[in-house]
Amino acid sequence: MDLGLSEQQEMLSRAAREFLEAECPTTLVRELEDSDGGYSPELWRKMADLGWLGQAFPGQYGGSDGTLIDQVALFEEIGRAILPSPILTSTVLCGQTILYGGNEDQKAALLPLISRGDTIVTLALAEADAGFDGGDISVMATADGGDYVINGTKLFVPYAHVADYLLCVARTSGADSLFLIDSKTAGVNITLLHSVAKYKQHEVALQNVRVPRTNMVGQLDQGRGPLGKAVDWATVVQCGEIVGRCQKVLDLVVDYSKVRVQFGRPIGSFQAVLHQCADLRVAVDGARLVTYQAAWKLVEGRPCSEDIAMAKAFAGSASRQATAVGHGIFAGIAFTVEHDMQLYMMRSKIQEANLGDSDFHLDNLGGYMGFPT
Amino acid sequence: MNFELTEEQKKFRSDIRSFLEEEVPPEHQAVFGVESEEDYRFGRSIQRKLADNGWLTIGWPTEYGGGPKGPIEQSIFSEAMGYGRVPRTGTTALNIVGPAVMYFGTPEQKEKYLPPIARAEAEYCQGFSEPNAGSDLGSLEFRAVRDGDENVLNGSKMFTSWAFRAQYIYLLARTDPDAPKHRGISLFIADVKTPGISFRPLPYINGSMAAQTYFDDARIPSSALIGEENRGWYHAMATLDFERSGLERYASVQRTFDDFVELCKTTKYNGKLLSENPIARHKLAKIKVGMEIWRLLCWKVAWMQSTGAVPNAEASVAFLHGTVQRLEFTQTAMEILGLYGTLMHDPKWSLMRGAIEGIHRESMHLHGAGTTEIHRNIIAQRGLGLPR
Numbered sequence: 001m002d003l004g005l006s007e008q009q010e011m012l013s014r015a016a017r018e019f020l021e022a023e024c025p026t027t028l029v030r031e032l033e034d035s036d037g038g039y040s041p042e043l044w045r046k047m048a049d050l051g052w053l054g055q056a057f058p059g060q061y062g063g064s065d066g067t068l069i070d071q072v073a074l075f076e077e078i079g080r081a082i083l084p085s086p087i088l089t090s091t092v093l094c095g096q097t098i099l100y101g102g103n104e105d106q107k108a109a110l111l112p113l114i115s116r117g118d119t120i121v122t123l124a125l126a127e128a129d130a131g132f133d134g135g136d137i138s139v140m141a142t143a144d145g146g147d148y149v150i151n152g153t154k155l156f157v158p159y160a161h162v163a164d165y166l167l168c169v170a171r172t173s174g175a176d177s178l179f180l181i182d183s184k185t186a187g188v189n190i191t192l193l194h195s196v197a198k199y200k201q202h203e204v205a206l207q208n209v210r211v212p213r214t215n216m217v218g219q220l221d222q223g224r225g226p227l228g229k230a231v232d233w234a235t236v237v238q239c240g241e242i243v244g245r246c247q248k249v250l251d252l253v254v255d256y257s258k259v260r261v262q263f264g265r266p267i268g269s270f271q272a273v274l275h276q277c278a279d280l281r282v283a284v285d286g287a288r289l290v291t292y293q294a295a296w297k298l299v300e301g302r303p304c305s306e307d308i309a310m311a312k313a314f315a316g317s318a319s320r321q322a323t324a325v326g327h328g329i330f331a332g333i334a335f336t337v338e339h340d341m342q343l344y345m346m347r348s349k350i351q352e353a354n355l356g357d358s359d360f361h362l363d364n365l366g367g368y369m370g371f372p373t
Numbered sequence: 374m375n376f377e378l379t380e381e382q383k384k385f386r387s388d389i390r391s392f393l394e395e396e397v398p399p400e401h402q403a404v405f406g407v408e409s410e411e412d413y414r415f416g417r418s419i420q421r422k423l424a425d426n427g428w429l430t431i432g433w434p435t436e437y438g439g440g441p442k443g444p445i446e447q448s449i450f451s452e453a454m455g456y457g458r459v460p461r462t463g464t465t466a467l468n469i470v471g472p473a474v475m476y477f478g479t480p481e482q483k484e485k486y487l488p489p490i491a492r493a494e495a496e497y498c499q500g501f502s503e504p505n506a507g508s509d510l511g512s513l514e515f516r517a518v519r520d521g522d523e524n525v526l527n528g529s530k531m532f533t534s535w536a537f538r539a540q541y542i543y544l545l546a547r548t549d550p551d552a553p554k555h556r557g558i559s560l561f562i563a564d565v566k567t568p569g570i571s572f573r574p575l576p577y578i579n580g581s582m583a584a585q586t587y588f589d590d591a592r593i594p595s596s597a598l599i600g601e602e603n604r605g606w607y608h609a610m611a612t613l614d615f616e617r618s619g620l621e622r623y624a625s626v627q628r629t630f631d632d633f634v635e636l637c638k639t640t641k642y643n644g645k646l647l648s649e650n651p652i653a654r655h656k657l658a659k660i661k662v663g664m665e666i667w668r669l670l671c672w673k674v675a676w677m678q679s680t681g682a683v684p685n686a687e688a689s690v691a692f693l694h695g696t697v698q699r700l701e702f703t704q705t706a707m708e709i710l711g712l713y714g715t716l717m718h719d720p721k722w723s724l725m726r727g728a729i730e731g732i733h734r735e736s737m738h739l740h741g742a743g744t745t746e747i748h749r750n751i752i753a754q755r756g757l758g759l760p761r
Contacts, residue, residue, distance in 0.1 A: 274753035286666035
């Protein structure tokens with residue numbers, strides 16, 4: 001038994017933290033909220049140089065052969081810095097889907113480009129009436145000669161406006177298939193959604209979008225296979241990002257409670273304050289452990305559906321608690337836009353809902369426990 | 374990173390589990406404590422068998438009869454005992470008094486006190502809390518005054534669990550009233566038959582019998598002082614670190630939770646299985662997550678101990694979460710059971726032999742090894758560095 005990170009993983013975490021503290025202060029996060037791209041291409045390039053964008057790809061595809069545990073450790077730091085970038089959708093969700101489902105040509109062509117940061121791919125899955133958490137896909141792909149013609153509307157597509165490719169989940173004959181759509185193809189219409197944290201997520205309307213059959217990832221009607229595996233992987237990574245952000249909120253609140261003086265004493269000496277900090281520490285420690293356990297089981301090839309559900313359900317509740325404690329203790333000052341607490345709170349909602357919220361995962365867990373639906 | 378035990382540890386786990394499964398059949402399992410004389414005797418007999426197999430003191434150092442193992446094996450043992458619902462006896466002796474004597478006792482004291490503990494023959498109760506010293510234990514008033522070769526004890530101790538089964542009481546007494554409060558306290562082991570010691574029965578709501586203990590000029594030999602005079606507070610705190618994982622408590626609750634989930638899948642009410650109620654399903658899934666978090670937090674403490682680290686805030690994190698989690702589980706289960714939850718051991722109508730009602734009472738034990746507020750203070754002050 002070894003519940004700690006390896007020396008190498010500790011080094012990676014430390015290096016990532018130092019890098020992000022220097023390169024991604026909250027002033028940059030604020031600037032990027034107001035930028036069109038929503039991420040920093042310059043920082044993106046540096047992330048690629050550090051090997052982050054191909055972290056878990058095999059070396060033959062330009063990756064660093066990292067494990068899911070390495071990736072969770074990195075995303076704890078990304079979450080801590082609330083780094084805005086398409087890394088989760090491009091490298092993790094789409095990268096892993098291509099890795100699991102793509103043919104050799106697709107992997108050899110795309111994965112090195114993704115890891116170098118030269119190509120951004122984003123997942124177009126959710127729709128008005130369907131998402132990560134179920135519902136029937138209504139976007140249709142119809143065979144037409146050597147091509148497929150795709151029609152329908154996708155929602156909540158992150159960074160679609162800067163993506164080179166959309167990895168689109170579409171209904172084919174009987175089930176769902178995956179298509180890589182060049183975002184410049186005629187008929188692709190991308191509209192920014194007015195979102196919390198000015199998050200760059202979009203409506204993507206597809207009107208008679210023609211893609212060659214060779215752009216199908218995985219087998220016809222079997223897109224859910226590789227996608228499901230990638231979603232499992234990405235859900236654990238998303239938990240890591242949440243844990244990192246919650247830890248940061250705890251650190252900020254604790255630091256503030258030591259120096260903020262009211263009634264002649266630091267507020268951290270009031271039990272009403274310190275008990276909230278203690279409870280949040282319990283939640284963050286728990287969320288971290290259950291996340292790494294899920295990562296470890298996935299790496300070891302063990303059954304881990306239950307563990308992933310538990311991790312996302314609990315990370316979600318820890319996240320809500322961090323928001324409540326952070327705003328409660330910072331109080332008035334955190335209600336101002338110029339204070340950073342709101343940055344963490346706004347992003348919490350994206351991360352909690354992404355890849356299924358606590359209720360969705362608790363419902364899944366009920367199924368795994370053998371409760372009838 | 375590795376969340377799994379070694380093959381050898383797994384073998385140990387499976388040996389101890391099968392042993393307990395065979396030796397502790399359901400009718401002997403302590404669902405929420407040791408209530409009757411028969412339960413107690415049975416628990417002791419199991420411990421003697423465990424001692425014969427060399428398992429009872431597996432976490433003790435070898436020179437005192439322990440196994441050549443460490444905190445992981447100790448934790449496997451604790452988890453198995455909890456999940457097997459083995460009636461708990463001798464825990465103060467094994468987990469607190471034994472380590473204190475090992476670390477701070479003289480060779481004569483080790484010779485006298487340790488072998489009976491390791492053979493599951495000695496039972497101890499603990500004399501720490503007092504009527505006016507609970508969470509603020511350091512302010513205790515109980516006095517020990519040196520008189521020749523003896524110490525004269527006066528005062529009262531509260532919440533003396535096991536008082537009526539113990540041969541010895543392991544206690545803290547003020548030996549220097551003029552010293553700063555934590556520096557004038559000493560540790561003693563007193564024979565409960567010493568003239569001047571008396572007990573007033575103090576039944577607990579979980580069914581077990583404790584006592585308030587009175588000392589009226591009780592004279593004990595000075596050889597009963599453990600460790601250095603006036604260092605007793607620090608000795609006592611140091612020995613609390615021996616078994617910190619809390620896995621036994623976790624595992625016994627997990628067992629009841631597992632049984633309860635099974636019950637919900639097989640019991641109909643209003644023509645439907647309890648598990649078909651979507652609210653119950655959701656609540657129980659949430660409890661399952663909380664239970665898994667509890668397990669992981671306990672194992673983190675055990676793992677830290679296995680690396681030589683001394684978990685402090687981490688032990689309080691696990692303990693606090695566990696205490697809150699157990700209460701949440703029992704309150705949820707009682708809600709799901711409705712009026713059935715009001716039945717105790719009713720032979721005809723109670724479900725799970727009244728286990729949920731029992732563990733619900735047990736879960737009011739929100740103060741073990743410190744109240745939840747004290748654990749929050751420890752986490753915040755020692756773990757997060759917040760000011761006192």
